[in-house]
Amino acid sequence: MTKVVEISPTTRHEGHSKLTLKVDDQGIVERGDWLSITPVRGIEKLAIGKTMDQVPKIASRVCGICPIAHTLAGIEAMEASIGCEIPTDAKLLRVILHAANRLHSHALHNILILPDFYIPGTETKFNPFSKEQPVRSVAARIIRIREIAQTIGAVAGGEAIHPSNPRVGGMYRNVSPLAKLKMADLAKEGLVLAHEQMEFMLEVIRNMQNREFTDVAGKQIPIPKTLGYHDQGVMATSSMYGSSSLDEKPMWDIARWKETRPWDWYMGEVTIDLEDPSYPIGGTTKAGTRANPQMEACNGVPTYDGQPVEVGPRARLATFKNFTEKGTFAQHIARQLEYPDCCYTILKCLDKLDTSGKVLADHIPQGDGSIGWAANEAPRGTDVHLARVKDGRVLWYEMLVPTTWNLPTCSRGLTGAPWQIAEMVVRAYDPCVSCATHMIVVDEENKIVAQKLIQW
């Protein structure tokens, strides 16, 4: 008989989300819904009437994890709308900043997922704060990779967290020859560590993939070979940086995107009737509690070709590198495979960078209201920003952030998983829920139909 169990909130990611899961007698998910319960924000409305320089800065504040991706996608959406091509050296600095951001993010994600994994050859799961070897060395390596990435980002981007250097039309300033040299030294050091970390993580992930069971709260939970599989397809615009509507060959098609309502996708009202107080952290939702994912979801459901799609490292590798593995472990593996490319990309860009080259366009048009979009391949997937700019002011703005794409897709990937490891499926997407919280839904005539939940 089908029962309903709920994990709320899910942990080890940014923002608040929950899992409402219909499970069979063996605890296997028959139907899973993963939804954002972070309160709705009104970034798109706030942007209207602001200058094209202000809006990317506003966009960068919607979450604490993704400011760099939102800054770059926001600025480039403005540039796409006004038709502004930026100088080569400005683009190189942006790519360096972007690659450094991905390097940092993947290392941070390692820390978040390691507690789900076993130290190979043992029955002990990782505690990233352990002072024992080999964990201590791994933690030190992760910290150093993050330091390197943040330092390179700070040099190229002006600041390490909220980059101050990128602007509409290019960058405020080029870097000095000394700074270029320093970034190259750091990237070379990072490359060695990135290879080591990738090899280490691949061993850890393959070890887990080959296990029959994992321990959750003292219980042996089977690991299906098809954990996290879904048939929703993938979407990616580049193996590294992204694309925009200014490109000769744009890699994203606005005509294939459609926003739908959460109540078309999520389950209706259910009563929780399976409870496990031993589930970490603090147990599952109490039996008898009512849940209504259709109404509680704070996220929209964007579709591409009529379906939600997966974005992120696996999507990038599947699209551009012939990567064919599927599911939770494939997502983890793909993310590790991206490690070295971050450093190679930084080094290649530095090699091309002319520190005396101009980094600001000679002419920055003010826009005629044309629509423009930019997709940034953020660490956790395609981050699409769309804008219409007229006379330097934003008429319309929309953000389609990676986790918004992944929330409904991952929901389908939960089917077949024991509910106790559903969070492992979620974490493989490296979710960032805060900025996934939006609720603008338009109908066929592009009329807003789902404003009622927006608390503006």
Add this chain to the structure above:
Amino acid sequence: MKGMETLYSEIVVAGCGNPLYADDGFGPAVVESLQGLELPENVTVVDAGLGGPHFVFTLLNPESTKTLIIVDIADFGGEPGELRWLAVDELPVGSYRDAHSWDLTEPLQYIKDDIRIRILACQKKYVSAPEMVIGITDEVQRAIPGAVSEILKEIGMNYGTA
């Protein structure tokens, strides 16, 4: 940025908060003021936004960073705009909880024995979350010069450089 040898220097001033939530933009606003000043080489000033826990607090190296000054709003029952220095143990549970962390622990608890942590808190008047409102209230805005002065004093008291 200060040098390029290490990400964070001996003294780190981190402005925390979100300018999209009215008074919550206080920390980044103080940082903006500080960035306009000539500060000693051993001071890093960073606009941490919402990223303090995972971008700053968990990346500080006690061998190079000795003092962390956090600038943020708080609700300690004072008059709006009132400034107060707080210690880590005076913070309510959940402050600077790293949602991106692995067990909802608080990163400041991990580093407080190795790094001296001072929190300059400003009594908030209005925080709009989850609604987005840009603009700090007048009372909190007026506290910015005082906060800058407090931080300079804090830096100067220890190092005589301000």
